Amino acid sequence: MVDYNKAFSAAVDAVRAEGRYRVFADLERMRGRFPTALYHGGHNESGVEPREITVWCSNDYLGMGQHPAVVEAMQNAVDRVGCGAGGTRNIAGTTHYHVRLESALADLHGKEAALLFTSGYVSNEATLSTISRILPDCVIISDELNHASMIEGIRGGRSIKRIWRHNDLEHLEELLSELPLERPKVIAFESVYSMDGDIAPLKEICDLAEKYNAFTYLDEVHAVGLYGPRGGGVSERDGIAHRIDIIEGTLGKAFGVMGGYITASAAIVDAIRSYASGFIFTTALSPVLVAGALASVETLKESNHLREKHQERAARLKTLLAEEGLPVMPSVSHIVPIKVGDPVQCKRVTDYLLEEHNIYVQPINYPTVPKGTERLRLTPTPLHTDDHMGELLKALDDAWTVLKLKRAA
Numbered sequence: 001m002v003d004y005n006k007a008f009s010a011a012v013d014a015v016r017a018e019g020r021y022r023v024f025a026d027l028e029r030m031r032g033r034f035p036t037a038l039y040h041g042g043h044n045e046s047g048v049e050p051r052e053i054t055v056w057c058s059n060d061y062l063g064m065g066q067h068p069a070v071v072e073a074m075q076n077a078v079d080r081v082g083c084g085a086g087g088t089r090n091i092a093g094t095t096h097y098h099v100r101l102e103s104a105l106a107d108l109h110g111k112e113a114a115l116l117f118t119s120g121y122v123s124n125e126a127t128l129s130t131i132s133r134i135l136p137d138c139v140i141i142s143d144e145l146n147h148a149s150m151i152e153g154i155r156g157g158r159s160i161k162r163i164w165r166h167n168d169l170e171h172l173e174e175l176l177s178e179l180p181l182e183r184p185k186v187i188a189f190e191s192v193y194s195m196d197g198d199i200a201p202l203k204e205i206c207d208l209a210e211k212y213n214a215f216t217y218l219d220e221v222h223a224v225g226l227y228g229p230r231g232g233g234v235s236e237r238d239g240i241a242h243r244i245d246i247i248e249g250t251l252g253k254a255f256g257v258m259g260g261y262i263t264a265s266a267a268i269v270d271a272i273r274s275y276a277s278g279f280i281f282t283t284a285l286s287p288v289l290v291a292g293a294l295a296s297v298e299t300l301k302e303s304n305h306l307r308e309k310h311q312e313r314a315a316r317l318k319t320l321l322a323e324e325g326l327p328v329m330p331s332v333s334h335i336v337p338i339k340v341g342d343p344v345q346c347k348r349v350t351d352y353l354l355e356e357h358n359i360y361v362q363p364i365n366y367p368t369v370p371k372g373t374e375r376l377r378l379t380p381t382p383l384h385t386d387d388h389m390g391e392l393l394k395a396l397d398d399a400w401t402v403l404k405l406k407r408a409a
Helices: 004-017 068-081 096-109 120-134 148-157 169-177 202-211 266-275 287-302 305-323 343-357 386-402
Strands: 027-029 036-039 051-055 113-117 139-143 160-164 185-190 215-219 246-250 260-264 336-339 375-378
Touching: 051 386, 068 287, 096 113, 096 246, 096 260, 096 287, 113 120, 113 266, 120 139, 120 148, 120 185, 120 215, 120 246, 120 260, 120 266, 139 148, 139 169, 148 185, 160 169, 169 185, 169 202, 185 202, 202 215, 260 266, 305 336, 305 386, 343 375, 343 386
Parallel strands: 139 160, 139 185, 185 215, 215 246
Antiparallel strands: 027 036, 036 051, 113 260, 246 260, 336 375
């Protein structure tokens, strides 16, 4: 007889043995007090009691999940239409909130149309797999550090795939030049790579795409809301959004809510809408979430001060970490990684920060990053004050000393 539970337990034990078993922190966000949260963990004589901690690894990059305009929009929506979407958009119909948000997102990126999905992961997986089915004999050329959702979408489409070395334009051109000009080819890449914090050379990639008759697919999930005068991402900042065929984004990071989307020409969006199983057969986002996302998008279109403050906070933290002699990794974006280089030590330092200093940072281990590059990934927001940073620096210095971790050269 097969012992099914034993097989699954053995699989988990293998992850534990490598030091990369993940434990969820039981947190309760506190409206109006971000980045403070309640941590429902730790024990004392009376049992488990929640305590306040400071979150340093949220992808709610601007704190928009707490923004009054977003909260009010969601409250108004639930009063007006209730909670759920009622099913798929094909069967239950499309709420007017969905129509308005898709229009706002198309406008944000200067495109003709947009399409909402339940998450950024689903939008990547569904769209990339569908592109492969629509374009006959297609070759997808994927940056080696693309997100898992892009990799799964490419794999699911069953097209021929080529991997180009991360941000290596010479290698990209080499791969493009090997293919006939008339053969369909898709260049799939991100703008901000979320673990290292580097940014792709978007203009040069578009130049190569035009030279070799390639289709461009850009993942902007870690850039929408954060870059460009209206939050359209790095492609807006660099003035090249019109040169990119599909721009994909998320509503769950800088916009602070939930969901994913693509923007493109009306023809492309209509084709994805008509063929993508990940859209057709999935219950639509709650109109309450969509209302909140719409308020967030429109707020960030009109105001740049949160983006400016966000960049200042990230730059400030990098400077402080370097001055402290901590191994902060180079980053040209808002991502602030600190190298640990060992999965067990990475987990130990994050546990120490939480238990001894009430600071929450998640360890980033393989397979999210390559083995040997395990790290802390800090995401300062406009709501992290100088006092927050001072407390973090003291806690990190203590952790590095107590755990005898390697400092910067």
